[in-house]
Amino acid sequence: MHYISPILKPNLKAFFRISVLLIFILAVVANLNAQNTKASDAITPDSIWEKIAPFFSPPDEYKDQYGTYRSSLKFYDGDTVKTKKEWTRRREEILATWNKMMGKWPPLLKSQKMKMIDSMRRDGFMQYTIQFYWTPNEQTKGYLLIPDGNGKKPAVITVYYEPETAVGGRKADHPNRDFAYQLTKRGFITLSLGTTEATQEKTYSLYYPSIEKAKVEPLSMLACAAANAWYTLSKVPQVDSNRIGIMGHSLGGKWAMFASCLFDKFACAVWSDLGIVFDKTREAVNYWEPWYLGFYPKPWRKRGIITKENPAKGLYPKLVAEGYDLQELHALMAPRPFLVSGGSEDSLKRWIPLNRTIEVNDFLGCKNRLAMTNRPAHSPSPESNNIAYLFFEYFLKYDYPPRNCYK
Numbered sequence: 209m210h211y212i213s214p215i216l217k218p219n220l221k222a223f224f225r226i227s228v229l230l231i232f233i234l235a236v237v238a239n240l241n242a243q244n245t246k247a248s249d250a251i252t253p254d255s256i257w258e259k260i261a262p263f264f265s266p267p268d269e270y271k272d273q274y275g276t277y278r279s280s281l282k283f284y285d286g287d288t289v290k291t292k293k294e295w296t297r298r299r300e301e302i303l304a305t306w307n308k309m310m311g312k313w314p315p316l317l318k319s320q321k322m323k324m325i326d327s328m329r330r331d332g333f334m335q336y337t338i339q340f341y342w343t344p345n346e347q348t349k350g351y352l353l354i355p356d357g358n359g360k361k362p363a364v365i366t367v368y369y370e371p372e373t374a375v376g377g378r379k380a381d382h383p384n385r386d387f388a389y390q391l392t393k394r395g396f397i398t399l400s401l402g403t404t405e406a407t408q409e410k411t412y413s414l415y416y417p418s419i420e421k422a423k424v425e426p427l428s429m430l431a432c433a434a435a436n437a438w439y440t441l442s443k444v445p446q447v448d449s450n451r452i453g454i455m456g457h458s459l460g461g462k463w464a465m466f467a468s469c470l471f472d473k474f475a476c477a478v479w480s481d482l483g484i485v486f487d488k489t490r491e492a493v494n495y496w497e498p499w500y501l502g503f504y505p506k507p508w509r510k511r512g513i514i515t516k517e518n519p520a521k522g523l524y525p526k527l528v529a530e531g532y533d534l535q536e537l538h539a540l541m542a543p544r545p546f547l548v549s550g551g552s553e554d555s556l557k558r559w560i561p562l563n564r565t566i567e568v569n570d571f572l573g574c575k576n577r578l579a580m581t582n583r584p585a586h587s588p589s590p591e592s593n594n595i596a597y598l599f600f601e602y603f604l605k606y607d608y609p610p611r612n613c614y615k
Contacts (some may be wrong), residue, residue, distance in 0.1 A: 235539050236608070247431040253606040256598050263547070263579040263595060266559035266566075274304055277485070278531065280539035280568055292572060302536050309523060309532075310501070313432040314344050314416060318439045322352065333392050335375065340440045342401075342433035343416055350401040350437075351375045353392040354446055362451035362604035363397040363444075364388070365437055367430075367467070368460040369412070370402035384588040387455050387596075394597055396604070399441050402460075403430075407500075412459060413499035420505060425467050425523055427500040434467035438474065451467055451475050451604045455596065457549075458482060458492070458527035462500065468546065470535040476603045481551035481586050485534045485561045486527075488514050492553050492586065494518035501527065535561040542547040545607075547599045553585040574613045 265271075280302065281289040306314070326337040327467065333355040342348045350371045355361070366374040366388045373381075373396075374388035389400035402566045406412050411419060413426035414433055425430070434454060442449035456464035460480030468477035482491025489546045491513050495546040498509070502524040514520045527533075538546075541564060548554055562578060569577045583592050 225543075234410065238415070244574070251601070253602060256602045260579065260595055260598050260602060263581050264576045266563065266580075270556065270559035270563070272563065273560050274563055274567075277533060277535045277561045277564050280536055280564055281571060289571070295568070295571065299540060303540060306532075306537065307470070308427075309527070310428040311422075313424060313428070313435075316432070316439060317341055317344065317436045320436075320440055321443050322440050323605060325349070325460060331393065338399075340437070342436045343429070346414070346464075347418060348401060348433070349400060349404075350387065350442070352415070352441075353388055353398045353400070354444075355392050355395050355397065357395070359446075360448040361395060361397050361446055362453070362600070363399065363441055363447045363454045364391050364455055364600060364604070365399045365401065365441060366391075366433060366460070367434065367454065367456040367463045368400075368402045368458075369407040370404040371400040373402070374398070374400040384590060384593055385457055387457075387593070390593065390597060391455075394601065396600065397441075397444065397447050399437060401434075401437060411499055415503075420501050425501050425503055426498070427462060427495070428470065430463045431466040431470045434463065435471040437474070438471065449473075453477055453600055453604055455600075456480065456482075461549075462495075465534075466537070466613065468544070469540045472540070472544070474544070475545045475599070477541070478549055478599060479546065480549040480588055480592075481553045483553045484538070484548055484558055487553075488528075490553055496524040498522065500524075533561070535564045537569045538565045541565065542568040543572050543577050545577045545579075545599075545603050547578075547596060548580040548590065549592050549596050550580050550582045551588070551592075552584065554580070554582070555578075556582055 277323050283298055283301060288297050300390045321338055322340040325339055326338050328335050333353050336352040337349065339347055339349050340439035345608045368374055372378050373385045376386040379386060386391040387399040387449055392398050403412055414429040415422040415426055415430050428584065438452055441447055441452060452474060455472050455478040455482035460478045464477055465479045468474040486495055487493040487545060496514055497511065500503060502520050502522040504522040509521065510518050512518065539571050548558065550558060559580065562580060565578055581592050581595050583589050
């Protein structure tokens with residue numbers, strides 16, 4: 209039998225008390241260290257910027273290269289923009305000229321509210337099936353996704369051939385295109401739209417007032433519909449109307465580009481592999497088709513590259529003949545930020561026309577307002593999408609009012 213001296217017993221009890229206290233203190237310190245580590249790893253504007261910053265500068269071989277793309281800092285009469293006030297006038301000239309060529313929009317529908325048709329609970333958000341007028345004579349259905357949580361939130365409109373893909377409904381057919389779902393998981397309110405009926409009929413676009421007597425180029429009419437969607441989404445109580453962006457891929461990329469350029473209430477935009485300028489050598493950069501900028505009454509040309517036997521008709525050949533190209537529309541974004549998520553149709557050489565918008569932003573005293581990523585394939589990739597989502601995180605969550613830009 210072991211013997212413990214009566215003199216040592218109180219000291220042993222004290223030892224146990226001190227040991228328990230030390231263990232408690234060490235646990236508290238460990239917890240605080242864990243919290244500090246977690247805080248240091250948290251998403252911050254600086255941590256996001258570190259990831260997206262490399263995409264805001266062209267490679268050396270394309271820096272300050274402009275090719276044949278004319279400067280947006282010159283009026284159509286040849287005069288040069290010398291002041292920021294003159295830039296405002298030049299911007300109005302570009303917008304008015306293109307709207308006149310493409311056709312005047314009908315009055316925007318600023319007062320309507322979307323109708324809720326159905327709802328379902330998903331992964332930390334509510335998904336609503338909604339309906340509203342996106343032209344004066346045509347309603348559309350889409351999906352409104354609202355994440356859990358209180359307070360006003362930034363929002364993104366996603367556009368595509370149909371609205372199901374962006375909310376994750378067609379992953380097998382269209383992988384890496386679930387933009388609305390992924391953005392909602394990151395805390396954005398999203399509105400997913402698409403031209404479902406027109407896509408089924410292979411007319412793809414919107415025709416106002418009718419496909420027989422369209423008065424507006426269909427691609428411009430898609431932009432008008434997106435503007436009406438902006439007004440409708442801005443009335444959702446949870447939406448911060450100062451922080452609404454737009455995103456689309458392919459047809460949706462063209463749609464997102466025209467919408468954000470022609471309607472300046474979009475705070476920023478992501479355009480995915482659309483063909484940001486005219487390029488008659490690329491079949492997918494097909495602005496000449498009658499559902500984009502080459503409208504004329506049916507019967508339509510055979511779809512595909514322009515040839516002598518299968519020429520382009522309507523506005524498109526006139527735009528090309530008169531020296532117009534889409535870098536002029538890009539300039540209308542300045543100083544609002546945008547990202548070109550480039551693939552097979554928008555390779556590194558697209559920095560050449562993008563340099564013209566950098567030129568405008570530099571003139572306005574604005575830095576880091578334009579970015580481009582590049583991938584080999586037309587389809588989005590997880591890597592290109594991650595940069596697109598971080599772009600929205602940075603500019604819609606953390607960069608309002610914008611930094612590095614002085615109006």
